[in-house]
Amino acid sequence: ATGWIAWNNTDYDDLWDRSPYDHHPFEMHFGITDHAGRPKEPLRELAAFARVLERVDFARCRRTDADAALVVPAFLERGYPYSRPADRPLIFTSLHQGYVAARAADLPVALAREADGLPADAALYLLPSTRQLTTRTRRELERRAREGATVYLSFCSGEHPTTRGPWFHDLDGLFGVELQLSYGVAEPIEDDVLEMTFTEDFGSLAAGETLRFPVAGNEDSRAYLPVVPAGARVVATDAHGRPALLTYETGRGRTVLATYPLEHMAARTSRVNPEETHRLYAALARIAGAARPVTVDTPYVAADTLVREDGKRFVWLVSQADEELTVRPDADGELRDLESGEPVRDVVVAPYGVRVLELG
Template sequence: MWRSYDPDVVSAELTVMREHGMTVTRSFFYWPDFMPTPDSLDEELVARYADFLDRHEALGMRTIPTFIVGHMSGQNWDPAWRQGRDLFGDVWFVARQAWYVRELTARFKDHPAVAAWLLTNEVPIYGDWRSRGIGTLDHEQVTSWAQLLIDAVRAGGGTQPVSIGDGAWGVEVTGNDNGFRVRELAGLVDFLGPHVYRMETDAVRQHLGAAFVCELLDLGGKPVVMEEFGLTSDYTSEVNAAHYYRQVLHNTLLAGATGWLAWNNTDYDDLWADEPYSHHPFEMHFGLVDAAGRPKAQAREVRDFAALIERVDLRRCSRPDAEAALVVSSYLESRYPFTQPRDATVVFDVCRQAYVAAREADLAVGVAREKDGIPDDCRLYLLPSAKQLTAPGWRALLERARAGATVYASWFAGEHDNQRGSWWPGLDEMFGVRKQSRYGLVEPITGDTVTLTMTAALGDLKAEDELVFPVAGTANSRSYLPVEPDGAEVLARDAQGRPALLRHSVGAGWMVLATYPLEYMAAVTPHANPEPTWRLYRALAAESGVDAPVSFETPLVSAALMRHEDGRVFVWCVSQCDAEIKAAPSVRGGVLRDEDGAPVSVVELPPYGVRVLELA
């Protein structure tokens, strides 16, 4: 772009973006061009970037300059003088990067169009594209490198917020350690910026995947900005592209995101012969605007979303405190001795599926990381398909139950045969059962579904109600825990009459055991959602005294709240249905009203639609 910079084209593209509600861009200093030698900047390109900033300011827009851009759209590029030097560990090379960052910051620190700074674009891929850093990048080197470059921003006079641009793909989110540990970096940066491009086998998981990542990034009290998301028009129809944008924008807002940067502004059809587009041609068509200047349907979704943010005055809104906690095992991020890589990554899978079920149940949940300690202020704790929790973690959950909470846990043997089985100390005593499992063996689940029949009421579930769950997994994980009650009340049995859901009174609360890995089986089943775990969660919430102010009887429409400082309450109604749907909300206190103040008794939504009402 900078070698063939056209100011008129830039102004035209920015104008279209501004007309569609976009006020901030993310812009790249292409490193090989901007730093042609170890101790110089290309002054002509620097001047062009200054013009670029001026054109933002003229339209009331701002941008986030990004320094170390050696990766983009399926290709890596080095400065000609790198000569194989290590990006993070070579002292001289890191010093040259710091000089580059400091010098560029000094040039533009006072420009009103600079909103923030990013060190890089997806640097784990640039650092080691084959592994994406997993198992190859040293976290101490990475954190030290980040500290030095952030110090360079400050040394250059930059006072704006700064972050890494790494995509937030660290072990705390993915279970894979790529060296960019979010906990370590959160202490250095001013915001966390996930990049989310997931390929899924289930539409609801796809629509809520980025939201769950935002929930997991509630670390260190730093704001979460959806720093990169989007799609190529070569992969999808324009209608479905708009659905995806709508779902990601609204669901991440409800998950705590406070800013959004879509990839990217326009298509690049004229660059078909240039790398990386020659060998990754689908990368030409991520634009919100096509090559002819026509805004796509997803651009209109961004426009409408921006207008909504303005209408509800989002800056002064916040999410209500959650009374239910989704417990995330510390095995996601802690490398305990003699554990397997899949022990970590499966925690993400099952917790995301549990998050999906909670959203379908209109249940507001907060992420409770075992590593940070189990909070003591919730009425309900959900531990989905957990093979492993530490002994202190189990003791904490038992204490929460004794103090009056409900603790739900579903049994899971794990996917592999290394120390196969749940690592639950004192399972029998905690849950009031006698396990009948055999050493070194699992009890296989046969058939494609498992049916649980309620034998007692639980919340809004009545005796004789049936819940039919998908069955999936490996020879190890596709298994259940045989138990006999020993003080516990049997709430549901499977088709063979075996106890499948049990409740045990401990102190002032309850320990609830599911003997099947319900969330895991749904997580590895294509096109599983909605599946009936949401009904179980809703019943557990009701039994625990966690009431949703607004809810729907169908899992295809979910309700979530945002509270304004002035007392107004906004209700997001989000459809996961691929057709038009009408749903009558259950409102506990107050009346739902539309933007004009008219009462709403039935919510009508187009396919994958979103409607925001006010609870008055």
């Protein structure tokens, strides 16, 4: 789904004694008008939104093509033998957190269902906290990397004690490592915060920089993957000097392995966003050559573009901050005010507000 539904019609104060409002009273005040038909703030916002859609001729617009694919494992939707009901919520929440991180990195990303086959033209494949893949997909990812793509996967042990660890063949060969994991045993993360320190430059991350991630998960999933390099290069270590991020050059591309379940840990942490996975995704995008047509220097404002049939492009800046922010977008063209056409550099975005600009 890529559209919107305006919901709900009106408030229902006068129906307080009827079902479902007599036992769900909060349902009475979801309206965009009050019980007397007077406009509420959501209706005024919808009216402003409609004016923007008309101004950009939204019906003739589409999202800019994405160079990054967020891979949706088939185990989310198919009941394979030895899979467990607990697998699906983990897959879903990890994907959700991966999408949030991609948006915070201003990285356009497309959801790619493993069940449909992987898109052939992605520069970057993201597999957040992924433990289950079919053999066909694992081999296809290796082929894509050899042909020039970047394949990123973060390890996840799973949230149940049966079949812990990677559930696809030859992780060693795909990522250039040797597993040091005993079958079925979870190696617990004992720190409350993962410190990932880079030992060399990695995309937009400089050697010596440290990313910090709150650790979370249950007794099965709060686990890391012990490996030693076997062709891969360690680009970041944890606080104990163990490999935390490795890259393996293969053919014209590469694979990247995070030995911690970054997205899963974030998904299991309350009020965690924005957390620092977006910085890793931005670095991956730079390494992969995945386009980010417009970026801002704060994860509290998401930036993306639409392109119209006539070639005109529009930048959308969407704030998740509860205060006014001023940002200076970095775009691959000149930004202009939607109404006046005047050039724009610094953009003021209201709390939870949206600004739309033309991109020349």
